[in-house]
Amino acid sequence: MRGTDHRLVTRFQRRLLAWYGKHGRDLPWRRTRHPYRILVSEIMLQQTQVDRVIPKYREFLRRYPTLRRLAAADVSEVRQVWYPLGYNARPVRLHAIARETLARYGGRLPDDRGALRRLPGIGRYTASAMLSFAFGRDAALIDTNVRRVLGRVFLGPRRAKRMRGENAWWQLAETLVPAGRAYDFNQALMDFGATWCTPRRPRCPSCPMKPICATYPALAPASRPSRRARERTGWPRSATALPGASAHPTGASAHPTGASAHPPGALRARGAWGGIDSPPMI
């Protein structure tokens, strides 16, 4: 796989981090490393656009500035404060996490993957996000945006389509995280996918990944090979054939908020907490 080519990986890391230095978004949860605050942001961002989350994130933390305060609150009040973000199971689960953390860990969220995943409704994505964003670990992340970017840069249309199984995407992501830089790298990947290498309108002409992107040749008319060569190499016939592009005729996803309703690894049923581990919409 191209993703394991060391030079390519290094070039990708450098280009992405340089891009993030110029274009990364200033989001309130990027101004803290506090595990409780990171957890609140991660749960709020599931299935919800970042613009809607920002004011509610601030309001929620004014009301419940600490995990203890949240654990002490009545769950029906927490649901009211959460309104109108939607997906109302989330405040209930967050409240349950706060209570369990208090009961089992003295109010400190654990920094261990296994312990995190034993908390109500925390799955692979959210555990990795906590490890990376709150605890400074070199944990990889896969969400819808990250998967699209990795598919385009490292695989190209045909191979991305053939990539089977969630584990393969996680393994690819794990080969890419630069030691000691997982926080910036993961935030950069998510921003890059959300704002630059978007599903239908990737900004290829000015993209720093152009020289290394396996999908870019398919998007550059001047460099399109003959039809025969295209068929042989599996170049896409249209934008919808791009790895990660929506097949919806309007370019919209089926989800009302614009997110895939079932991003990879998301919405796994986990007993009573099924659905909490959706990657965020940033």
Ligand code: SF4
């Ligand atoms: S060149 Fe285009 S497809 Fe490739 S990473 Fe950049 S924006 Fe995405």
